[in-house]
Amino acid sequence: MNGSGTLALITSTKGIIASGVIGLTAAAAATAISIAPVLTPPSHTQSAPQQDSSTAISDDLSSDLDLVSQGEAGPQKTVYTNEDSHWITPADEVTPPQETESVPAPGMVAPEFSFKPGSVLDPNVPALSGESLPFATITVVLSSDTASHGVFSTQASEVGAWEIALPNTPGGAYTAWAYQELNNKRSDARSTEFKFEGVPGTAPxxxxxxxxxxxxxxxxxxxxxxxxxxxxxxxxxxxxxxxxxxxxxxxxxxxxxxxxxxxxxxxxxxxxxxxxxxxxxxxxxxxQPPSAQVSGTAAAFQVSVVSEVGSAIDLKSLDGKFSHRIRESLGNDDVSLRRTGSGSSSGPAPSVKARYVSNDGSRTGPWSVPGL
Incomplete structure (x- = not known):
């Protein structure tokens, strides 16, 4: 081996082996979403959608999907309204208001929430509501440990009542910031906290x-x-x-x-x-995998395989130096090999494992416990 020896397929004493391969072979961190304590909507939200298809889910199947995708412009987050959702890049993220831009208008108060801080909202009425100036545009920013942050907006009624629906919202603890805009003037943001039991969708x-x-x-x-x-x-x-x-x-x-x-x-x-x-x-x-038992030495060894008749079987040594495929098993098959050349050895035979494989290679079963 390694230039000084070779493995040769010698016999198949009980089974018919159509072909074999003997040779040498060699062997995400979730991005945290951090949101500043005081939030205003992004300055713009147009960027190309791009989402990494590789995601992970947790032991309970519902809490560790990575909602941050790695696009060409870096991490991306989902921002959505009641009508739409789209991707934004870090440059578009929700940021604290700056003194030099969108300064709150003097005397213009933030909108009120209709529930007390720390409330547990009814999952059968998935919505946020409150009071504001009549016809004002209300913007609410949500942050949660269980979902990507969201930006929602709606218009208050003629009596200053507003409501934002949150259909199918994941359960968990939330922080919400709300501000209102009217006649090109903006209020300060008011924050509150609440919990939501969530309304899970129907199982597949x-x-x-x-x-x-x-x-x-x-x-x-x-x-x-x-x-x-x-x-x-x-x-x-x-x-x-x-x-x-x-x-x-x-x-x-x-x-x-x-x-x-x-x-x-x-x-x-x-x-x-x-x-x-x-x-x-x-x-x-x-x-259940096929069984594979090995006898002999490293210089000459035999693998005895017991499997379902007509199946294709993959064999592989743990050191990766031997692999072989039985194309059509007879139920009891032997694969005999010997090492030739100056690299031959009198050491122990390698450990070999076996598994079922479909004829086209698209499906495999679990590997057996390696036979010694």
């Missing part, structure tokens, strides 16, 4: 989790809200798919499959409202 429906007789990590399919992102969590590891306009989704899981009992959950995320749904019911299933 998992129709089937196909493991093909327990050989492969499952292909999972189901239904959900069009445009939503479905996260399929297999033993705590996420795989994702986007719900089609017809309301269907499917994902071939490639992460998280384990030998033995596996647990699967699904949740969907609305990228427009930034809201997670409830979790689906938990599913359990068994995955």
């Amino acid at each position: 429906i998992v129709i089937v989790a196909d493991t093909e007789n327990g050989k492969y990590s499952p292909t999972v399919s189901g239904t959900g809200d069009p445009g939503a992102i479905v996260y399929v969590k297999l033993n705590g590891v996420k795989n994702e798919a986007t719900v089609s306009q017809q309301g269907t989704w499917a994902v071939t899981t490639t992460n998280g499959g384990l030998v033995g009992t596996n647990k699967l959950l699904a949740v969907q995320f609305n990228p427009k409202t930034l809201v997670f749904s409830q979790q689906s019911h938990e599913s359990e299933f068994e995955l």
Whole structure:
């Protein structure tokens, strides 16, 4: 090995091996959102939408999606009104008011909130409301540990009443700042704090989790809200798919499959409202790999494989120096190898692991415990 020896495939004593490969082989931090204590709306909000598709979710499936994307201009945040949402760059972020620009008008007071600081708002009435000058434009800036910050605006009625709907708002503790504008004059910002239980969306429906007789990590399919992102969590590891306009989704899981009992959950995320749904019911299933036992020495060893007839099997040594694929198993297959040249060794045979693999390589099962 390493130029002084080679591995040669010698025999397949019980099985038929169509082909083999023997050779040498080699092996996100969430960005915190920080918002200043006193906020005013961004000076402009036009920038190209660009969102990193790689996101992560937490153990409870609903709290650790990274809502900050890395675009060409740096971290981006979501700012939205009741009608729209879009991306802004750091230059557009909500910032404290400056004395040289948009100075509050003397005598113009901030709008009032209709609830006391620290209130827990009713999730069945997801809205903020209050009083202000008649026909004033009310701007509210929200900050929370559980959601990207948002900027909302509305116009007060002829009696000075205003309300801003917060549909499907994630639960958690919030801080809100509100100010009003009228006749090109702006008030100071008034702040308050409240808690919101949130209104989770409907969980996606998992129709089937196909493991093909327990050989492969499952292909999972189901239904959900069009445009939503479905996260399929297999033993705590996420795989994702986007719900089609017809309301269907499917994902071939490639992460998280384990030998033995596996647990699967699904949740969907609305990228427009930034809201997670409830979790689906938990599913359990068994995955079993082929077995691979090794005998002999490093100079000449044999791998005995027991598997499902007709299956394709990947074999790999733990040191990465040996790999082989059985294209069509006979149920009991032997792969014999010997090392030739000056690099031959009388040391122990390598440890080898095995897994099922589909003929096109798109699906795999978990690796077996390495056979010694």
